[in-house]
Amino acid sequence: MFLIVGIFIIIGLGFNLLGAFSLYRFPDVYTRLHGATKCTTFGTLFTMFAVVAYSLGRLVSTGEARFAVFIIHGAVAALVLLITNATGAHAIARAAHRSGTLPARAVVDRLEEKEEAKGGTPR
Amino acid sequence: MFIFVVSFLMYLLLVWSGGAIPLIEVLIALILASVVTVAFRSWHRGRKISTRGLDPKRWFGFFHYLFGPFAVGLAKANIDVAKRVITGNIRPGIVKVNPGLTNDVAKTLLADSITLTPGTLTVDIDEEGSFYIHWIYVEDENPTEEQLYGSFGHWARRLAE
Numbered sequence: 491m492f493l494i495v496g497i498f499i500i501i502g503l504g505f506n507l508l509g510a511f512s513l514y515r516f517p518d519v520y521t522r523l524h525g526a527t528k529c530t531t532f533g534t535l536f537t538m539f540a541v542v543a544y545s546l547g548r549l550v551s552t553g554e555a556r557f558a559v560f561i562i563h564g565a566v567a568a569l570v571l572l573i574t575n576a577t578g579a580h581a582i583a584r585a586a587h588r589s590g591t592l593p594a595r596a597v598v599d600r601l602e603e604k605e606e607a608k609g610g611t612p613r
Numbered sequence: 614m615f616i617f618v619v620s621f622l623m624y625l626l627l628v629w630s631g632g633a634i635p636l637i638e639v640l641i642a643l644i645l646a647s648v649v650t651v652a653f654r655s656w657h658r659g660r661k662i663s664t665r666g667l668d669p670k671r672w673f674g675f676f677h678y679l680f681g682p683f684a685v686g687l688a689k690a691n692i693d694v695a696k697r698v699i700t701g702n703i704r705p706g707i708v709k710v711n712p713g714l715t716n717d718v719a720k721t722l723l724a725d726s727i728t729l730t731p732g733t734l735t736v737d738i739d740e741e742g743s744f745y746i747h748w749i750y751v752e753d754e755n756p757t758e759e760q761l762y763g764s765f766g767h768w769a770r771r772l773a774e
Binding site for chain 1: 626627629630632687688690691694695698699701703705706707708709724725726728729732734735736737745747749
């Protein structure tokens with residue numbers, strides 16, 4: 491059991507580390523959001539899996555109700571994280587584009603084209 | 614009423630610590646659930662919550678989606694982005710795609726799925742229902758739905774339209 495928990499924690503920490511690293515590697519807010527949302531979602535999901543696996547193991551061996559509580563909290567946190575992380579990333583990206591931050595090194599920007607066609611202020 | 618019951622039960626689920634729940638917690642749950650319900654009513658006046666969401670077939674479909682195609686997409690996305698973090702091989706851009714969804718729940722489901730899967734991030738949705746998606750490696754400036762997010766459009770239509 492401790493082997494599985496350890497593997498989950500290592501995968502989780504690895505992806506969270508890559509998420510932090512992406513802030514240095516990528517050039518602008520949009521590409522950084524990719525790293526900050528995807529890698530940290532996946533990494534944190536795996537640490538939650540580790541919590542659930544550990545509590546499940548302890549629940550089976552000891553039968554104490556407090557381990558069931560950990561499982562419920564871990565599962566709820568994982569589900570809420572999936573929803574709020576995606577929503578938050580969308581809100582930040584939309585706000586950045588509206589306030590005039592254009593994607594760096596972009597090969598195409600259909601949203602900017604649409605705003606220019608509507609007669610928006612050129613930036 | 615639906616929101617009241619869900620928030621009441623959610624609060625009790627989160628404060629439950631293995632034993633009996635003290636009466637004071639139940640009272641707090643009642644007060645908080647009332648506040649949430651009243652706030653929702655005043656923000657979305659006259660909005661009906663459709664009972665179609667309670668259909669168990671949809672819930673089975675949703676869990677099938679969550680643990681099937683969505684989990685696979687999530688894993689692939691993460692390995693792909695992790696590789697790009699290490700190699701720095703990017704070609705970003707914002708592309709437009711119109712999946713032709715009309716329902717708000719379907720749009721939300723698709724937009725969230727897009728954000729969490731391979732190299733794509735939903736930036737905006739316009740009045741016609743077109744999605745503006747930031748793509749970390751643009752393969753095609755006018756992509757099809759398949760290229761961008763595989764079968765997710767099909768799933769969003771099936772689960773929520």
